[in-house]
Amino acid sequence: MQSAPTSSAGSAAKATGNTPLGGGGSKDSTATKRSTRVRPGDFIFRGLSTGSAVLIMVILAGVALFLIISAIPAITADWSTNSDLNTGPTAAFPNFWAYVGPLIWGTLWSAAIALLFGAPIGIGIALFISHYAPRRLASLLGYLVDLLAAVPSIVFGLWGIIVIRPFLLPLSDWLNANLGWIPLFGGAVTTTGSTILAGALVLAVMILPIITSISREIFLQTPRLHEEAALALGATRWEMIRLAVFPYAKSGIVSATLLGLGRALGETMAIALIISPAILVSVRLITEGQNSQTIAANIALNFPIATTLQRDALIGTGLMLFVISLAVNSIARAIVGGKRGKRKKGGGKSSSPSPLSQLPSGDAAVSIALDDVTREGRATDVDTEAHISEDDVEGAGK
Amino acid sequence: MSVLSPRTKPTGPVANSLTSGQLPRFAELYILGASLLVSALLLLLVGFSVVGWLVLSAVIYLVALALLSSVVENRRKATDRVIRGLVTVAFLLALIPLISTLATVIAQGIGEISWSYITSVGASTFDPNTLTVTQTPGALQAIVGTLIITGIASLISIPIGLFTSIYLVEYALPKQWLARTVTFLVDVMTGIPSIVAGLFAFSLFSIIVGPKAFSGFSASVALSVLMIPTVVRACEEMLRLVPSDLREASLALGVSKFATIVKIVLPTAIAGLITGIMLAVARIIGETAPIFLAASFTDNFNANPFDGPMQTLPVLAYTGYAFPGKDIAASNASAWGAALLLVLLVVILNLIARVIAKIFAPKGMR
Known part of the structure; x- marks a missing residue:
């Protein structure tokens, strides 16, 4: 009470009618009021954030909605009588489904071939970076793979035209001459190299980074103790990976592959630039006129020359692509999410003991210092070592 | 210890138990x-x-x-x-x-890129006397178009993406249905094929504007659909790295949530945010298909994003091969020039992003 007037004489003078004590009391009350009241800045900011989140839902719904609105005229039209649709790129198809069917096949087919090349190599690279490469090199190598992801798809397309096409020509000739009885390699062999094989190879290169980066992340998350336990029991590096890393990363590998598939399904430029297509269902890999066209490349090639209704038809095929890739991506995410939930529920016992119990019995080796375990060639064979260790223990006991 | 290494073994090269039965080192x-x-x-x-x-x-x-x-x-x-x-x-x-x-x-x-290639507008001129078409290479219209379209796309996507990530990290409770739905939708959106985004923008604008819907802005909308999810994912990851001690300390001092986010959380994560955003920009700058559908292509110089077709570097590279002019070799060469410029842009953006991440990385984390 005595100090109050001296310390805040000025403020008391400003706050007319308030005694210093009363002023303090009112301050307190405003503070409590403030904490309960929502401040405008807070309110606006919260609104903006929530609004953006809702906006994302709106955008996704809008994508689907506008595609459907644009596609409906072409889907419902009678293609054989409609003068707009029985000419040009959409001629010779009785209806929309006859048009989009072969395109869906081509999309799935090229993506499947790309996955066949891309997935094993991508997972191999991820393993190399996470478990084989020297620690110091690993981050640099990871950066190189990221660089591969950063190269625009159009550049890969151009590269495919002038490098991959001629590169595959001798191989195509050889395959056709020697294995031509297999439908895959049958038909009239290409002379320019504009085959679906070339396109799919470029696709494989483009999906490598996504498969690699996701699987690498999952591989690196393997519990270190599982790995060390496997090595301590005498597993070689590969056995450790098979028994500790792969069971842990199984769902991650599957979803990485599916995400790669999603990317391959929607990739446009590589296919549009490289293959010389036809709208038909074909498994031939190395012919020129019998490459199944993909949805995305078909849109890119025909969009500039299409009439309005033909454009609607192309948008309809795009809608199908949207649905397919949505399904693939949702499955991929669901696999990751579902596995994660299970793992949490099951606790720690789900993955660790079962794979390790599969280790060949009698192959247990003496563990060396944990730091050195990961180094190759140290985990030696059992017989002599085991004796030494027993002796050592006895000796220590004496 | 004597049991460990008995000296009764014969002389001569003893098989070392550690290295026997192994291939030599190299x-x-x-x-x-x-x-x-x-x-x-x-x-x-x-x-x-x-x-x-x-x-x-x-x-x-x-x-x-x-x-x-x-x-x-x-x-x-x-x-x-x-x-x-x-x-x-x-x-x-x-x-x-x-x-x-x-x-x-x-x-x-490398042979195509020169000062005049960068600073002049490509054109083909028809000489009525000799009946020949001569093409003058130039990429200025494409460079300008790329910068404008990418810029507008960033202007749309960065706020939406940043605010969404702030919502997901700061405001949403983890089990709230909106948060879970948005997280799932963002995941799904990352998988939208780029050409579908282009089709979406085209049909959106052809319904609103009518035919002749090609415009740079339309391409920006298409790119935003592709860019928003990448921005959300990157920013969300970065915001989650901010230690919650900092937030709690700020809130405990009576600072409002808004001020905590703006003054504490965002500055702590700023390096990561910029890096993530730049990588997102680098990702969409090379997109070809959506721009090609939404903005079409042209040889004319057009710096107005709301009117008429616009040329961009990736589309220049594509059309140089897919729809070459009379002089095919010149078109192809021009395509390679555009491709090289594009790669340079992407690499520069990536390098800047990494450097920012290195320099401004908050100390003591990780």
């Missing part, structure tokens, strides 16, 4: 060298090619390693060594397209 290198040599010799008999040489060497190397290791060591170690070889081969295989692509782009594009 055996893999020796085998690699030998297999390179053998396959070179074999191929010299039938005709040499670099690709065949490397493939044959790899095969010989793996087979020789498997045989040697299974004889000297055991089957398990042989498997281990072969797998190690296979994994390494997979990695080298991936380096080939990377190096080959970059080398090809540089080799093909």
Whole structure:
């Protein structure tokens, strides 16, 4: 009470009618009021954030909605009588489904071939970076793979035209001459190299980074103790990976592959630039006129020359692509999410003991210092070592 | 301890228990060298090619390693060594397209890029006297178009993406249905094929504007659909890295949530946010299909994003090959020039992003 007037004489003078004590009391009350009241800045900011989140839902719904609105005229039209649709790129198809069917096949087919090349190599690279490469090199190598992801798809397309096409020509000739009885390699062999094989190879290169980066992340998350336990029991590096890393990363590998598939399904430029297509269902890999066209490349090639209704038809095929890739991506995410939930529920016992119990019995080796375990060639064979260790223990006991 | 190493063993080279039954230390290198040599010799008999040489060497190397290791060591170690070889081969295989692509782009594009290519508008002029079309290469219209379209797309996507990530990290409770739905939708949106985004923008604008819907802004909308999810994912990751101690300390001092986010959380994460956003920009700057559908292509200079077709670098590269002009060689060369410019842009953006991440990384984290 005595100090109050001296310390805040000025403020008391400003706050007319308030005694210093009363002023303090009112301050307190405003503070409590403030904490309960929502401040405008807070309110606006919260609104903006929530609004953006809702906006994302709106955008996704809008994508689907506008595609459907644009596609409906072409889907419902009678293609054989409609003068707009029985000419040009959409001629010779009785209806929309006859048009989009072969395109869906081509999309799935090229993506499947790309996955066949891309997935094993991508997972191999991820393993190399996470478990084989020297620690110091690993981050640099990871950066190189990221660089591969950063190269625009159009550049890969151009590269495919002038490098991959001629590169595959001798191989195509050889395959056709020697294995031509297999439908895959049958038909009239290409002379320019504009085959679906070339396109799919470029696709494989483009999906490598996504498969690699996701699987690498999952591989690196393997519990270190599982790995060390496997090595301590005498597993070689590969056995450790098979028994500790792969069971842990199984769902991650599957979803990485599916995400790669999603990317391959929607990739446009590589296919549009490289293959010389036809709208038909074909498994031939190395012919020129019998490459199944993909949805995305078909849109890119025909969009500039299409009439309005033909454009609607192309948008309809795009809608199908949207649905397919949505399904693939949702499955991929669901696999990751579902596995994660299970793992949490099951606790720690789900993955660790079962794979390790599969280790060949009698192959247990003496563990060396944990730091050195990961180094190759140290985990030696059992017989002599085991004796030494027993002796050592006895000796220590004496 | 005496039990450990009894000295009753015979003299002479004793099999060291640690190294016996193993291939010598650099055996893999020796085998690699030998297999390179053998396959070179074999191929010299039938005709040499670099690709065949490397493939044959790899095969010989793996087979020789498997045989040697299974004889000297055991089957398990042989498997281990072969797998190690296979994994390494997979990695080298991936380096080939990377190096080959970059080398090809540089080799093909370097001749095209010059000061006049960057600063002049490409055009083809028809000479009525000689009836020939001469093409003057130029990429100015494409450079300007790329910058405008990417800029507008960033202006749309960065606020939406940043605010959404703030919502997900700061406001949403983890089990709230909106948060879960948005997280799922963002995941799904990352998987939208780029060409579908282009179709969406085109049909949106052709419904609103009517026919002739091609415009730079439409392409920006298409790119935003692709960019928003990447921005959300990157920013969300970065915001989650901010220690919650900082937030709690700020809130405990009576600072409002809004001020906590703006003054504490965002400045702490700023380096990561900028890096993530720049990588997102680098990702969409090379997109071809959506721009091609939404903004079409043109040789004319057009800096108005709301009216008429706009040329961009990736589309210039595409049309140079897919729809070449009269002078096909010149069109192709122009395409390579655009491709090289694009790669340079992407690499520069990536480098800047990494440098920012390195320099401004908050100390003491990780």
